Amino acid sequence: MHVVVNAAMSADGKLSTRERTQLAISGEPDFERVDRLRAESDAVAVGVGTVLADDPSLTVKSSSLRANRVDAGRAVNPARIVADSRARTPADAIVLDDAAETYVLVSEAAPVERRSALAERGATLVTAGEERVDLLRAFATLQDEGLEAVMVEGGGELIFSLFDTGLVDELSVFVGPQIVGGREAPTLADGEGFVEAFPTLSLSDVEQVGDGVVLTWTVDR
């Protein structure tokens, strides 16, 4: 499996505001780049915090990119993955529509009625971990399901955990020209934070995109 994290952050490293509502950091040229990345992926992953905050669709927006996928014998959209220990994804969340297959990663602690509600909406549930999703085990199951190229869009809690478990191969970040501030505002990597054994990165590309810059790194092993 190859895991790419892609996100957009302000110049001060924030993914959104302290109110945790969706913030347009990048513009059209970056959305097109993100759309291409999605189109190349077998699946697009987010944490349930992003589902609750943004209600994203995580689908490919360009009709020609969708057509290319179908011509190549792939599903019209990549699958969607939500890390959601307690199955809090609302039954009417857009990620549960029929535009793509959706995997919800849950823990043993997910209430039965919540699991049933998601299964009724067509989600495939992957159970791994007692209280919180065990990402290593869950991603191994996803790989067994044939998902090789996985793009992770956020948010900061999920991104930190993926670095913590050593699952990330590549990181690309659009850095936009604004300061958001706020000690409670989500950053690219939140969680508990590292105090030692920091994951290190090797810069592979720098590209100006619109009024920002996209930095691409590979993760050192």
Ligand SMILES: NC(=O)C1=CN([C@@H]2O[C@H](COP(=O)(O)OP(=O)(O)OC[C@H]3O[C@@H](n4cnc5c(N)ncnc54)[C@H](OP(=O)(O)O)[C@@H]3O)[C@@H](O)[C@H]2O)C=CC1
């Ligand atoms: N600018 C950008 O590119 C992006 C911005 N965002 C923004 O980020 C914010 C949401 O980010 P954030 O609040 O960090 O939420 P996340 O999307 O990272 O979701 C975090 C939640 O995922 C669940 N989860 C399940 N298993 C794990 C695990 N092993 N490790 C970590 N989390 C796990 C947890 O909930 P539980 O314990 O219930 O399972 C956790 O609270 C929003 O404001 C959104 O707008 C989001 C994506 C991209």
Ligand SMILES: Nc1nc(O)c(N)c(N[C@@H]2O[C@H](COP(=O)(O)O)[C@@H](O)[C@H]2O)n1
């Ligand atoms: N690339 C990018 N730039 C921003 O400024 C953003 N706020 C985000 N957010 C991510 O995009 C998701 C929305 O996807 P849909 O348009 O609904 O398909 C959102 O949930 C974040 O993951 N990304």
